Amino acid sequence: MPQTIPIEDEVSRSRRSEVLSLPIPISGCVQTDEAGCLVDTRGRPLTDLRISVTDHCNFRCRYCMPKEKYGTHVKYLMHTELLSFEEIFRLSRLFVEMGVKKIRLTGGEPLLRKHLDQLIVRIKTLRTRSGQPVEVALTTNAALLARFAPALKAAGLDRVTVSLDALTEDLFQSINDVGFPASKVMEGIHAARAAGLPVKVNTVLKRGMNEGEIIPLAEAFRGTGIALRFIEYMDAGTANDWRMDDVIPSREAAAVIHARYPLEPVDPAYRGETASRMRYLDGAGEVGFISSVTQAFCRDCTRARLSVEGGLFLCLFADRGYDIRTMLRGGATDEEIKLAVGRIWSKRADHYSEIRLEGTQRNRARIEMQYIGG
Numbered sequence: 412m413p414q415t416i417p418i419e420d421e422v423s424r425s426r427r428s429e430v431l432s433l434p435i436p437i438s439g440c441v442q443t444d445e446a447g448c449l450v451d452t453r454g455r456p457l458t459d460l461r462i463s464v465t466d467h468c469n470f471r472c473r474y475c476m477p478k479e480k481y482g483t484h485v486k487y488l489m490h491t492e493l494l495s496f497e498e499i500f501r502l503s504r505l506f507v508e509m510g511v512k513k514i515r516l517t518g519g520e521p522l523l524r525k526h527l528d529q530l531i532v533r534i535k536t537l538r539t540r541s542g543q544p545v546e547v548a549l550t551t552n553a554a555l556l557a558r559f560a561p562a563l564k565a566a567g568l569d570r571v572t573v574s575l576d577a578l579t580e581d582l583f584q585s586i587n588d589v590g591f592p593a594s595k596v597m598e599g600i601h602a603a604r605a606a607g608l609p610v611k612v613n614t615v616l617k618r619g620m621n622e623g624e625i626i627p628l629a630e631a632f633r634g635t636g637i638a639l640r641f642i643e644y645m646d647a648g649t650a651n652d653w654r655m656d657d658v659i660p661s662r663e664a665a666a667v668i669h670a671r672y673p674l675e676p677v678d679p680a681y682r683g684e685t686a687s688r689m690r691y692l693d694g695a696g697e698v699g700f701i702s703s704v705t706q707a708f709c710r711d712c713t714r715a716r717l718s719v720e721g722g723l724f725l726c727l728f729a730d731r732g733y734d735i736r737t738m739l740r741g742g743a744t745d746e747e748i749k750l751a752v753g754r755i756w757s758k759r760a761d762h763y764s765e766i767r768l769e770g771t772q773r774n775r776a777r778i779e780m781q782y783i784g785g
Contacts, residue, residue: 431722431734441753446540448510449752451759456682459714460511462499463783464527465519466719470552471588472576474617474644474653478588494721496530498739502717503545505749507537513546519719522555528566535567548572550613554591556599564606571603572611577624578631586620600637610637613701616659617644625667633672633695640686640699646728646767661700665689668698682711707764715756716783723752724783726761732783 444450449457466488471478494502503514514534521527537545546569553573563571575596577583583593603610614621614628625641632639641664646653668674677688677697685708686699702708716724721736733755738748 431732433731433733435733435751436754439754442757449756457756459513460506461515462717463517463719464521464524467523468520492720500533503534507545512539515548517550522551528562531566531568553596553599557602560602560606564608570609574613576614577621578627612639615642618657618659629668642701643704645703658704660705661702703764707768709762709765718783725759726763728763
């Protein structure tokens with residue numbers, strides 16, 4: 412018997428129509444570099460794809476999904492609105508054929524999506540233009556990581572990034588606003604390492620919230636082989652009531668660490684690397700700083716984002732996207748989808764972080780982070 416698919420309600424259709432309102436180009440040239448990879452108006456290649464697999468999250472972090480605005484009655488997308496694993500794999504395959512080398516699975520909290528390891532298994536069958544396996548990474552709050560780490564490793568996941576904004580229990584539980592212990596996040600990190608997964612830790616720094624955690628976090632991960640990265644508090648979405656005064660510049664965070672543990676710069680490992688890396692002079696490893704606010708790196712941004720319901724977004728700070736799901740479900744061929752994506756990327760000129768530095772357009776609408784992934 413055919414499966415009955417619920418009809419989207421008027422609110423869902425209206426919301427989708429508003430968010431995914433950019434017209435897909437039906438004409439125009441597709442720009443490529445010498446290797447045949449897509450490039451945009453600034454010469455930036457498309458090499459990274461971030462895919463949000465769910466809009467659900469089990470945390471209510473104050474800088475992302477504050478409880479006042481995402482309480483118990485928050486309206487999530489219906490399951491039929493989400494891209495299926497089959498659709499995600501098809502798009503992943505097409506993007507890899509167009510030059511993508513890295514795919515990151517995000518959310519919401521991606522480990523809330525059932526059977527995520529099965530999707531990873533499929534994506535890991537893809538090969539880049541050079542014949543190498545596509546790199547697959549995952550960003551998680553680690554609440555479920557201890558449970559799933561072995562399966563993720565067995566599926567072929569290459570690495571995992573864990574969000575951890577404090578080690579002090581009262582503070583961390585206040586930040587995630589659901590009382591989840593930092594000790595449980597650390598258990599997830601250790602379980603991932605035990606399973607053989609490389610781990611990075613991301614810490615969002617917000618003035619008046621967790622600047623006192625800089626040294627404790629640095630000390631917790633020095634000499635462990637775990638890469639720690641401090642991220643400037645960003646105006647991704649509008650729910651977090653972002654203010655420039657709340658930003659702790661990376662140079663300030665680096666100076667705090669340098670005063671205790673001297674650092675020196677490390678050259679970028681690849682074009683588009685978001686973190687400015689520094690190493691400890693005593694050989695205890697590295698620490699990174701992501702400075703999207705004070706040192707915009709738009710000029711080297713090689714990332715596209717695929718939203719949970721099949722929207723293509725060209726910037727983390729975008730206000731609208733392109734409706735790719737309708738093409739998927741409307742019978743478009745692989746070549747038609749690739750041509751559409753090629754035209755979209757070729758016209759890309761996004762550089763919001765640079766615009767922010769100029770002091771303009773800060774108050775414009777932006778898509779919330781859990782919808783398109785971080």
